[in-house]
Amino acid sequence: MTVATNAVSRMSEAFMLGRLAIVPDLSGALWLPDESTLVVADLHLEKGSAYAARGVFLPPYDSTATLAALAAAVLRHAPARVIALGDSFHDRQAHTRISLESVSALRQLQTGRDWLWVTGNHDPQISTEMGGETTAMISIAGIALRHEPDEQETGFEIAGHLHPAAKVRMRGRALRRRCFALSPRRCVMPAMGAYAGGLNLRDRAFRPLFREGLSAHMLGDSRLFRIDERLLLPD
């Protein structure tokens, strides 16, 4: 344990994706220092109220909680630009259910910076009431940023959509946490939404994306932990 804390103790570590430095953040966001850009994925705002419409009354605080986590990350990095990498809203009607408080919290975060909504399968259109610009994908420093990872991508890619989660077992206890999945060519980001579940990295969906292997960067309580692929367990 002393090895872990002395040798590689750090708050955040940068990795290179092509010529772009990326810094996975404990909040689940990805910080691009050279671009002063903060990327977040799969916020799934108003997922709780989407369930409520079907008679499952999940606590109506998920958007509040998600936006608070987002605000904390924005406050910490003070980015010039925020990119929400798709499935920012749980469904197309989310903007009709979201509270005024949440909208104004969102608007406040957008003040003084560029805000880009990348569309996802849950939110192919974004209501103009939510501010910001909308796009299907964007390229930064030769890296493609899109919602759904593309197997055919021959270059570099940052994506969301899959909600990666990793499971390890140590000292007889299994632990499952959201994580970044990283390879030299691709970064799949964890979901940031309070009610967004996770898909185990050992699921076949990740296979074609990481044929050359991957490392899991699990979200701990105080920092990220880089876990070797061989330690990852299926669910």
Next chain:
Amino acid sequence: MTAPTAVPNAVLPPAFEAWFASRGWNARPHQLALLEEARAGRSTLLVAPTGAGKTLAGFLPSLVELTEPGREREGLHTLYVSPLKALAVDIARNLEMPVAEMGLAIKIETRTGDTPAAKRARQIARPPDILLTTPEQLALLVSHRDAKPFFAGLRRIVLDELHALVTSKRGDLLSLDLARLRGLAPNLSAVGLSATVREPADLQRFLGGAETPAGLVTVTGGASARIGILQTASRLPLAGHTTGHAMGEIYNAIRAHKLTLVFVNTRMQAEFAFQALWNINDDNLPIALHHGSLDAGQRRKVEAAMAAGRLKAVVCTATLDLGIDWGDVDLVVNIGAPKGASRLMQRIGRSNHRMDEPSKALLVPSNRFELLECRAALDAVAEAAQDTADARTGGLDVLAQHVLGVACSDGFDADALYEEVCTASPYAGLPRADFDAVVNFVATGGYALRSYERFAKLRQDKIGHWRASNAQVIQQYRMNVGTIVESTMLKVRLGRARAGKPGQPSMITRGGRVLGEVEEYFAETMTPGDTFIFAGEVLRFEGITENEAICSRAAPGTDPKIPSYNGGRFPLSTFLAARVRTILASPREWASLPDEVSSWLHAQKRKSRLPKPGELLVETFPRGGRFYLVAYPFEGRLAHQTLGMLLTRRLERSRMRPLGFVCNDYGIAVWGLGDMSAAISRSALSLDDLFAQDMLGDDLEEWLAESALMKRTFRSCAIIGGLIERRFPGQEKSGRQVTISTDLVYDVLRRHEPDHVLLKAARADAATGLLDIQRLGQMLTRISGHIVHQPLDHVSPLGVSVMLEIGREAVYGEAADEILAEAEAMLIEEAMA
């Protein structure tokens, strides 16, 4: 009223007299007493030992009434509710016999989850005279839109095995439905059938209503049981739960009897005992296995073989605890600790199902602590002392389910329903505010942020009655009724894994036979390659696919690595715990113990000390570069586990650097890198502070935030309360990531609305359930100011028995980062090497 001796006035109709006479019987006094009570329209609790003819006593009044001349058919007359589907079916069969022999025109039917839809619909339209069912089916009937006409003529409800029903949330639900029935059926009287309990008055209130308790008929006597503790010729182990040392002796006992029931406390023990017995089964005796995780078809086969007298022994868990009459059992063997005196008596009652012959039982302790517990249980049985659980306070989650059910039938006026609910004894003290919070929860989620009004499941009509707002709500209710929340189960299927490249998921081929089911959390503790015993064979775990655990048969001769001893659902009763403490403190009593046990206690006295009954002994000592603290609260494994979690937090704060702990029903051992003996002697660590009651304040709250056990408790409340829907087989195929995780809901709710009614329900459960906080609290009060510390150079004789649990079921603190850091370090160590 107790044990009526004179034959009461109620004369049996001639057909019944003749039937009794034809069998050479007389109606028993308690059977006639129940007849008289029923004629007077009074509810009655019948407490009687096994074999007293309880069931017939319960039904006799109905049979007599139903055949009275001039009676017109007026729908359902008698409802019978049993905790087990199999029991309802069994009783229906037993009842058919006298009815057929007397030629009575009485229609008897069962209604369970297996009853076909057409028959269920017909049962509503044209009900039988007597309907036998389960609490869940009763809840569905009570919430039926035709509940009012269906129950209007109901005269009697018979609740079987009431002592078993009232101890769980199923009892809460039943009490609420009973309250409802009292309103729907003005001429209803209730009959409860129960084994001997500590507080019959609790059951009388449950039956008749909180303010109008039922009468009591007690049958005493019955031959006393002949119970012995196995005097093993081999050495009684210091720890462990397999009882492997005594299998030869158990086998010989089986051989010497006609039919033996071998009771164990957990599925693991059942599997182990079954395999161990077959390993030495030179005579090829028909010995079968029966536990709840086996495939249902397999279980039915065993039950049928038993009833037909084709078996010599059955190794079984609590699934056979209840009063099904399986055949001519002449010996009950109880492996491991009995855990409670009343439980032991009920198990022993399985043998010799006739009251006038003594039951015969053999207790087989697995280790020395368990021997003390057996000794204490034996004394308790001799005095007929009972230690059944206290009456429950009704769960708010169950109430939520009931409120939705009532809204689905005919709607309700909130004031009237509140009054009705308060007549159910578990809810007698329900504050109106809690009731209103529950109604709000059902209607719109009950959140302070009232954002779901437009999706409301309940709405008030013009006269202010609450009703289900649409048909989908009713459908949702009917799919989710019941209070049994199984842990998610995975089918155990035979299959093989083809090894993939390192880091690549291996390919698992399926297609083999399904052997049964295991809990998901159990499967999650295993890694591919682990071996375990299941369905009597050693299996190799290959992996999990969707909702199945794929396993292959292990090579012959493979030693099973039992990954976890599941300590069982029942913690040691407080009553037996107190007795064990008394035995420990009274060397005079040791003479009656086996030599090795009394010399073990003498050695403890010599090398360390023995606590007086009111004291808590804490030993500290170094061992192998680490420092240990062992305490002996005797409060059961669940309370000890919670204690361990909280102690490690406190020791962490005192810089004792704790690394882990283990516990069993009797004691707890914590170890770490800090020298606790030294810290105590220089007053840097105070045991009084360490075990202070304020542990249950902030420390508990902090731990609950992340406790997996608390999350499991919350999940079960969320399902029972109807916040989220049950998962049904087949629904998982769309992928687990789409099911909303109650852990996420728990985190959000706890942070944003800590006073929410569902968290309140979960906290109430945690107090008595998996975390047993209530008992821990009582213990901390009891030992406050009575802690005796004994620093030692090495482990004490008693301590060994606790320490030997290490490696078997070590529990570590739940700090996630520690675990992740260790996983991360594994990679780094490799890189540095």
